[in-house]
Amino acid sequence: MNEKMSRGAGSAFGGKIGFFEMQEWEQAYVGPRLAGQEVWFFDKDGNPHPPHQSSDSGTGQAAPSSDGSPLLGQKGNADIDILSNFINYPVTAETLKLFPKLKYVTTRSTGYDHIDLKACAERGIVVSNVPTYGENTVAEFAFALLLALSRKIFPAVKQVREQGLFLTDSLQGFDLQGKTLGVVGAGHIGMFVIKIAKGFGMNVVAYDPYPKPELAAQNGFAYASLEDLLKSSDIITLHVPYMPATHPYYKRAKYRAVQKRRYYH
Numbered sequence: 443m444n445e446k447m448s449r450g451a452g453s454a455f456g457g458k459i460g461f462f463e464m465q466e467w468e469q470a471y472v473g474p475r476l477a478g479q480e481v482w483f484f485d486k487d488g489n490p491h492p493p494h495q496s497s498d499s500g501t502g503q504a505a506p507s508s509d510g511s512p513l514l515g516q517k518g519n520a521d522i523d524i525l526s527n528f529i530n531y532p533v534t535a536e537t538l539k540l541f542p543k544l545k546y547v548t549t550r551s552t553g554y555d556h557i558d559l560k561a562c563a564e565r566g567i568v569v570s571n572v573p574t575y576g577e578n579t580v581a582e583f584a585f586a587l588l589l590a591l592s593r594k595i596f597p598a599v600k601q602v603r604e605q606g607l608f609l610t611d612s613l614q615g616f617d618l619q620g621k622t623l624g625v626v627g628a629g630h631i632g633m634f635v636i637k638i639a640k641g642f643g644m645n646v647v648a649y650d651p652y653p654k655p656e657l658a659a660q661n662g663f664a665y666a667s668l669e670d671l672l673k674s675s676d677i678i679t680l681h682v683p684y685m686p687a688t689h690p691y692y693k694r695a696k697y698r699a700v701q702k703r704r705y706y707h
Contacts, residue, residue: 460483646661
C-alpha cells in the first residue's frame with residue numbers, strides 16, 4: 443500500500459482521470475485545478491459527464507456486479523488511467539476489468555478496505571489514500587458523542603420535547619475531568635482525540651502497535667498494552683480501521699465495557 447499521495451500528478455500526467463462520488467461543489471473545486479487534463483466525473487449510477495455538467499445528465503443505471511459492488515464507469519470508459527473514489531464505491535477485481543489502462547487508484551479517504559489491493563497489485567496498479575483525512579473532524583465528532591453520553595443530552599432533549607420538563611434528578615451525568623480515557627489506535631485521529639481529552643483534564647492511556655514515545659511525552663499520555671488499557675479506562679474509544687486483524691479489539695473492548703459498566707464508542 444502506497445500511502446503517499448502523488449502531489450501534482452494531474453498537472454504532469456497526460457492521461458484520463460475519472461472521479462467518483464464527488465458532490466458538485468467538489469467538482470467545481472477540482473475542475474479548474476486540473477485544467478488541461480481530460481477529467482470526467484461519474485454520478486452515483488456510474489454514468490460519466492464532463493466537468494461543470496449536471497450529474498443528472500446520465501441515462502440508465504449501472505447494474506451491480508456479481509460480487510454486489512457497483513460497476514464503476516460501465517458506460518464505456520475503458521481508457522481511464524487514474525481513478526479517484528471514496529468509501530462507497532468499492533474497487534474490486536471485477537471493477538478493474540472495466541479499466542484495462544488503469545495505472546493508479548487514489549481513494550479520498552484514510553481507510554482503503556473498499557479497494558482490492560491484491561487485485562491492484564497483480565495489475566501493477568498503484569494505490570494511495572489520504573492518511574490525514576478528517577483527523578480533527580472525526581476526533582471532534584467522537585467527543586461530541588462522548589459529551590452527549592456523559593451529559594445525557596438525548597434523554598434531556600426527549601424529556602423536554604415530550605414532557606416539557608427538565609428534571610435534573612433523572613439527567614445526572616458524569617464529569618470527564620479526572621476520568622481515564624483509553625484510546626485504541628493513536629494515529630492521526632487518535633492523537634487529536636488525546637489532545638482534546640487533555641483539554642478536559644482527563645488522564646489518557648493509549649494502545650498502538652507502533653508507539654511513539656516522543657508523542658506521549660509531548661502530549662502527556664502513556665502507552666499501555668491493550669489488556670491494561672481495558673482494565674484501567676473509564677471510557678474506551680477506538681480509532682482503528684475495522685478489518686479481520688482489528689476485530690478482536692472491538693470485541694474485547696465491548697466485553698470489558700459491559701463487564702465493568704464502562705463506556706466505549
